[in-house]
Amino acid sequence: MNNSNDLSRRAFFAKVALLLNSLAATALAVPVVGFLLSPVLRERKSDSESWVSLGVLDHFPEGETRLASYRNPMVNSWDGETANIACWVRRVEREKFQVFAVNCAHLGCPVRWFPQSALFMCPCHGGAYYSDGSRASGPPERGLFQYPYKVENGELLIHAGELPTPGASAKLGGRKSSCA
């Protein structure tokens, strides 16, 4: 009868079993974490596919700011109307544009354009912006977010696909947005 020897053998088996358990747990945990991180790790749309059209240039009279909307370049079939996104298009002159996100640079509420006073006003916390998108007053720390744009075949295209947020490296359409 060697009691201590017997115990240590059982303890050894218990430890081996625990080790096997933790191996299995890790094998399961890695894909679980990978799955959870999928919104961050997912493949980005290629650059060319992120350009969406806002329509022909004639829709945007020179010197005016108009509301336009586009379908997000990356959609699931069940996104419904949430994938339709609005933006403000200001045609400065001929082919010079400014395309602003409707999201206030403070906390993202939709800003409205008032042509009479040439201001964008936010209904949430009272931010206001000038016609060129620069900050006029209120809590925002910066001007409105701008989409990169280009003119092709008489159409206005913007680089879209991401909700603009005021964070440190807030990006729009996967590019560094210019701060008005």
Add this chain to the structure above:
Amino acid sequence: MRLKAEKIGRWFDERLQLASVVRGAAAHPVPRETASWAYVFGSAALTVFMVQLVTGVLLAFIYIPSASEAWNSLQVLNHHVTLGWFIRAVHGWGSNFMVAIVLIHMVQVFLFGAYKYPRELTWIVGVFLLLVTLGMAFTGQVLRFDQDAYWGLGIGASMSSRIPVLGPWIVHLLLGGPIIAGATLSRFFALHVFLIPGLLIAFVGVHLLMVLRLGINEWPMPGRVVRRATYVKEYHEQTARDGIAFVPYAIWKDLVFSTFVVVLLIACALYFGPFGPSGRPDPTIIQTVPRPDYFFLWLYALLSLLPPSLETPALLIGPVIVIVGLLLLPFFAGEGEKSWRRRPVAVLSIALIAVILGDFTHLAGNAPWSPAMNAWSGEPIPKQFLQGRTALERRGALVFQAKQCHNCHSLEGGGGSRGPSLDAVAVRLTQDQLIRQVIQGGGNMPAYGKNLSPAETTALVAFLQTLHPLRQTPARDASQTAALESESASQPSTPK
């Protein structure tokens, strides 16, 4: 008959082995004074939670967690499913009740010193219960997938994006992708229906177990001080000497209060009906004024009133301080006086927090910091400001409306409150100061120099100069007056 029932009961208990546990829990002695109306909020919170559980499961029978269908399914619940509106109303009001009762329970526990030794962990689990309750409230608001939910998510994303370094990644994790869309709603559904309720049930279980094992906190008496060395012995002596059985001597008040709460909940649901949904969650409809549900209104006010430079630090550090503070409370004050009569700081803190939260919530109700978006077209200038005015001044009044000044400035209480009321602006500012303020802006006012022609500015300022109380003269530039006077004095006087 009775014998038969007893026999069946015994058959089950032989296998379940639960009767003695339940009997022990029911009959355990509690201090006599705790059979009080002050001790009913915990059980009321549990009751409302059970109502939420049942109504939540019922709603899941119909609700579709899909960005394209959720709003439609809520309409079906409201209008087509028998009593669907009522179940939605109870669930919506239940969430308000739950937050309110949990907060009241927390205040009572704090003021009665119940978080002190040996109930520190009960308090800590309680703090987690508060957090998951608020988590349920926020995720639930998102599932009511309407305009408020959509823009509320945008606000949540904007806040999270301010976290240093990790911000953009956290936004993507929160939204389940680069924009608010189908994936966002699906993950909030999973949080609201599986993950957070699971945590909630687990925390409630542990919380209740500790309440049973450690015994309910005795009624605090000034001078009866908690000491680690002696407390447990004293507590058991007290309950042995003077205790009463929880069932039926203490529980009846819990039952009565829970009934009252449920009846009140049903009354609210019947009278006020379900919450929303408001407009479709269509981001191209920007004519919307998003507002959070009432338990987050104080936060909405805070975000509007903080100076911009303080906002990000306050958003990121504030919650950490509050949560860590709450968690560490029993370690800083684990012993000592329990009675609120001997804890003025505790009472004052509660009063201060209540005043701050109440005041912010009240402020958020009329949101003076937001421009009144339709005042320029919908809020006329009161007629006493127009009667007997010159053509130029009236033209100025027109400019005042057309340039949306009224959206931020009130006249006779009408219009926005973003900027100061202009009822008596002429008393405060001279003509030159008015021109400068209009053209250059400043002090949180945009500059209108580029948007006003000189003629418009002249007219607007002429109108603003008429805005003073009847017997109060408008402000004048004293130096200018003096200069004019000295000029006229130096001129040769005309013969009389």
